[in-house]
Amino acid sequence: MSHPASADPTSPRTRCAAPPSSLLVDRADVLADPTGYRILTGDRPTGPLHLGHYLGTLRERVQLQDAGVETFVVVADYQVITDRTDTRDVVANVREVVLDQLAAGLDPLRSSIFVHSEIAEIHQLMLPLLSATTLPELQRNPTVKAEAQDAGISAVSGLLLTYPVHQAADILAVGGTLVPAGDDQLPHVEQTRAVARRINERYGAGTLVPPQALLGTSPRLLGTDGRKMAKSRGNAIALRDDEDRTAMLLRAAVTDSERTITYDPVHRPQVAGLLELTAAMSGRTPQQVAEDVAGAGAARLKQMATEAVNETLRPLRRRRAELASDPRVVRDALDAGASRVQPVARATLDRVHAAMGLVHR
Numbered sequence: 517m518s519h520p521a522s523a524d525p526t527s528p529r530t531r532c533a534a535p536p537s538s539l540l541v542d543r544a545d546v547l548a549d550p551t552g553y554r555i556l557t558g559d560r561p562t563g564p565l566h567l568g569h570y571l572g573t574l575r576e577r578v579q580l581q582d583a584g585v586e587t588f589v590v591v592a593d594y595q596v597i598t599d600r601t602d603t604r605d606v607v608a609n610v611r612e613v614v615l616d617q618l619a620a621g622l623d624p625l626r627s628s629i630f631v632h633s634e635i636a637e638i639h640q641l642m643l644p645l646l647s648a649t650t651l652p653e654l655q656r657n658p659t660v661k662a663e664a665q666d667a668g669i670s671a672v673s674g675l676l677l678t679y680p681v682h683q684a685a686d687i688l689a690v691g692g693t694l695v696p697a698g699d700d701q702l703p704h705v706e707q708t709r710a711v712a713r714r715i716n717e718r719y720g721a722g723t724l725v726p727p728q729a730l731l732g733t734s735p736r737l738l739g740t741d742g743r744k745m746a747k748s749r750g751n752a753i754a755l756r757d758d759e760d761r762t763a764m765l766l767r768a769a770v771t772d773s774e775r776t777i778t779y780d781p782v783h784r785p786q787v788a789g790l791l792e793l794t795a796a797m798s799g800r801t802p803q804q805v806a807e808d809v810a811g812a813g814a815a816r817l818k819q820m821a822t823e824a825v826n827e828t829l830r831p832l833r834r835r836r837a838e839l840a841s842d843p844r845v846v847r848d849a850l851d852a853g854a855s856r857v858q859p860v861a862r863a864t865l866d867r868v869h870a871a872m873g874l875v876h877r
C-alpha cells in the first residue's frame with residue numbers, strides 16, 4: 517500500500533470531481549474519490565481547542581482522514597501575531613492544539629500536522645503571491661475587517677492585512693486542493709483561488725492549483741453566554757476540560773426566563789445554542805431535544821447538554837490524558853509532519869521559481 521502522504525510532491529493534483537471553476541465542492545464527490553483530493557487546513561494556536569473547533573472542523577477532519585483523504589494540518593503560530601504581540605504562550609498552546617488533534621483521532625502516520633514557522637518555504641512562497649495581490653483586494657476582505665474590529669484594533673498590522681495571502685501560501689505550498697471551511701473562511705479560499713490563477717496567467721498554466729472549499733455541516737456553535745464561542749470570551753468549553761468543569765460551565769450558561777423549552781433560534785438564541793450543542797453531541801435534531809426537555813426547563817436542558825458533551829468526549833479526553841503523559845508524543849508528531857511537508861513545499865517553491873525564470877544555477 518502506498519503511503520497517503522508520500523504521493524509525488526512535484527505533480528500538483530489536478531483531478532477533481534466538480535468543475536475546477538467552482539469554489540465549493542460536494543461532500544459526496546469527495547467521499548466518492550477520496551484520493552483525488554488533498555486537504556490543507558489549520559488552527560491558530562491561541563489556546564486549547566474547544567467544542568466549537570471540535571464540531572466545526574476537528575471531527576470532520578478525522579472523518580475525512582479516515583475516508584482516505586490525504587490531510588495536512590498547519591498549526592499556524594505566525595497567525596497568532598496578526599492581532600496580538602504577546603508570544604509567551606505560543607509554544608505551550610501549540611502543544612495543547614496538537615494534543616487535541618491527536619486525541620480527536622488525527623493519526624500522525626496518515627496526516628501531517630506541522631508548525632507554520634518550521635517550514636520556511638511557505639513564507640518564501642508568500643512573496644510571489646503578494647506580488648500578485650492588490651491592496652484594494654486585501655482591504656475588501658470581510659473576514660479581516662471583522663477580525664480587526666473584534667480584536668479592537670485601530671491600526672491593522674501588515675501581517676493581519678495580508679494573512680489571507682499567507683493562508684493561500686499554506687494551501688498552495690502543500691498543493692492542498694480541498695479546504696474545509698466555515699463560511700467566514702470562504703473569502704480566504706476565494707483569495708487563494710484568485711492568486712493561484714493570476715500566477716498561472718502570468719507565469720504558466722499549471723504552476724499552482726486553485727483549491728476548492730468544503731463547507732462544514734455543523735451549525736456555528738454559540739458560547740455559554742449566547743455569543744460566538746471563543747476562549748478569550750470565557751464562554752468556551754475546552755476539549756481538555758474535565759467533566760466537572762464542563763458541568764459547571766454549562767450550569768452557568770445564560771438562558772431566558774421562559775420555562776418551556778422550545779427551539780427558536782431567532783427569539784431564544786441562548787436556549788437554541790444549548791439545544792444545538794446537545795443535538796450535535798448526541799446525533800439528534802435540536803427539535804427532538806427540545807421536545808424531550810419541554811416543560812422540565814433550562815436546568816434539565818443543561819443537564820442533558822452536560823451528559824451529551826461528557827459522554828461524547830469521554831474517549832477523547834481519556835486518550836488526551838494518556839498522550840499528554842508522554843513527553844515525546846507532540847514533538848514526534850510534528851517532526852513526522854515537518855519531514856513530509858518540507859519537501860512538498862520546496863517542490864512548489866522550485867516550480868514557481870522555474871515558472872518565473874528565477875533559476876540562478
Ligand code: TRP
Nearest residue numbers: 556557558559560590592683686
Ligand atoms: N485561520 C485559520 C484559523 O483561524 C488557521 C489557518 C491557517 C488555516 N492557515 C490555514 C485554515 C489554511 C485553513 C487553511 O483557525
